[in-house]
Amino acid sequence: MDFDVIIVGGGIAGASLGAALAGRRRTLIIEAEEQCGYHTTGRSAAFWLAHYGGPEVIPLTLASGPMLERGWPAGERSWLRRRGCITLARDTMDLREALAANSPEAPVTEIKRPELERRIPGLREGWNFGLDDPSCADIDVAGLHQACLAQFRRSGGQILCSTPLDSARRSGDHWVVEAGSDQLRTKVIVNAAGAWADDVARRCGVPPLGIKPLRRTVVQLRIGRSGLRDLPLINDALERFYFKGESDNRVWVSPHDETASDPCDAGADELDVATAIDRFESVVDWPVEAVERSWAGLRSFAPDRLPVLGFDSNAGFFWCAGQGGFGIQTSGAAASLCSALLLGESPALDARPFSPLRFASQEK
Ligand SMILES: Cc1cc2nc3c(=O)[nH]c(=O)nc-3n(C[C@H](O)[C@H](O)[C@H](O)COP(=O)(O)OP(=O)(O)OC[C@H]3O[C@@H](n4cnc5c(N)ncnc54)[C@H](O)[C@@H]3O)c2cc1C
Secondary structure, eight states: OEEEEEEEOOSHHHHHHHHHHTTTSOEEEEOSSSSTTOSGGGGOOOEEOTTTTOTTTHHHHHHHHHHHHTTTTTTSSOSEEEOOEEEEESSGGGGHHHHHTOBTTBOOEEEEHHHHHHHSTTBOTTOOEEEEETTOEEEOHHHHHHHHHHHHHHTTOEEESSOOEEEEEEETTEEEEEETTEEEEEEEEEEOOGGGHHHHHHHTTOOOOOOEEEEEEEEEEEESSOOOTTSOEEEETTSSOEEEEEETTEEEEEOOOOEEOOSSOOOOOHHHHHHHHHHHHTTBOOOEEEEEEEEEEEEEEOTTSSOEEEEOSSTTEEEEEOOTTOTTTTHHHHHHHHHHHHHTOOOSSOOGGGOGGGGHHHHO
């Protein structure tokens, strides 16, 4: 039970990093739950949106796009299915921020009411302005996540589920890790514990960085109309909702909630479900027939809402956390960047914006 790297957490962050490191280091993933992907990774809305997350995140998303398109890491099939996105506004001023984020790699164009009516049947009065982003795609999250775990295993990586990291202490040039009933040794601990990232740091005697879990809800509605599956993702310029067709007569709707939470097995709150339906009904006249299911997951943010990727100032402790609402769409490039840093190679993208050392003053 002697490893070069132990990755704590088997969600998309840990699994994709495992795949990127595959075969280069003796690596173990430990996952507290019976199954990898039980928490945030298994609860996402599963889209790839070029401009989401702000200017520092865009390079990670854009670099991951072609990787996901080609079916990274093993190339079996593409994980993306093009859908397109329309960001809606009642007032053209509301689109200003979205337009400012425009990038040449994934350009968006302004569209007006007649085009909006053509693209979104049943659109209610008042939604007169829109931005069209044809590059937006659905991600096959389960396919991607499983392919990463499979690639990791194929190249000799080991996975222990139902094995929570309880504590770890530094002994010379390695860590002694207590995890479930196992005692493990490793040179490096990677903290890919999602909502528990600060908790895992504390268990390793490393100061937490203030990574906060925020709850986000999704509701699946059955609709009394068909032809919804291939409509674009509909996004609000003022970030109060988004929804997309999930099948011919089903939609996934989110009220864009961000409720502070302790790390936990998150569930949907009734009020958030009601808010989602109310906002949805203010956009289109599609009859809601039933709430088929609802769920929530925890999106984790560092104080500056950027991911935290890199070595801590405490020896042998590496952060791969704070992926907020973009952890799936950035996973390929983030994993490559982390793997380069862990292997002492120079990453293809600038790693400085993501370094945990940017919080150095807070750590004291
Ligand atoms: C509703 C919703 C919609 C979203 N939509 C999108 C989207 O459209 N596109 C996108 O890119 N992203 C989206 N996201 C964000 C994305 O899901 C996350 O960024 C991503 O899943 C984070 O992955 P993770 O591996 O860091 O976390 P997780 O999947 O939560 O994995 C962390 C793992 O660490 C384990 N763990 C914790 N503590 C320990 C311990 N002590 N020992 C061992 N294991 C431990 C946990 O059990 C967990 O399995 C969405 C999120 C939500 C909630």
